[in-house]
Amino acid sequence: MLRVMRIQDVCDKIALSRTSLWRLCKSADFPQPIQLGGRVAGFLEHEIDAWLEHQAAQRGKIQEVK
Secondary structure, three states: OOOEEEHHHHHHHHOOOHHHHHHHHOOOOOOOOEEEEOOEEEEEHHHHHHHHHHHHHHHHHHHHHO
16 A cells, blocks of 8 residues: 655655755655645655665665775
8 A cells, every 4th residue: 555645744754854855856866746636745655765775775885985
């Protein structure tokens, strides 16, 4: 089952402000929001989780390079 997260929930999960979240949305590697109707947008939770896992995996690779 797909779970949709509201914008504030995504901000809380990734520990960034709304402004920073929208900056991330402009990058190609961050999950894009889906329109839920009118001015309401949300994010698919499994896409946010996958992005966070990718970020964590990259952290280890960056430390190995140094």
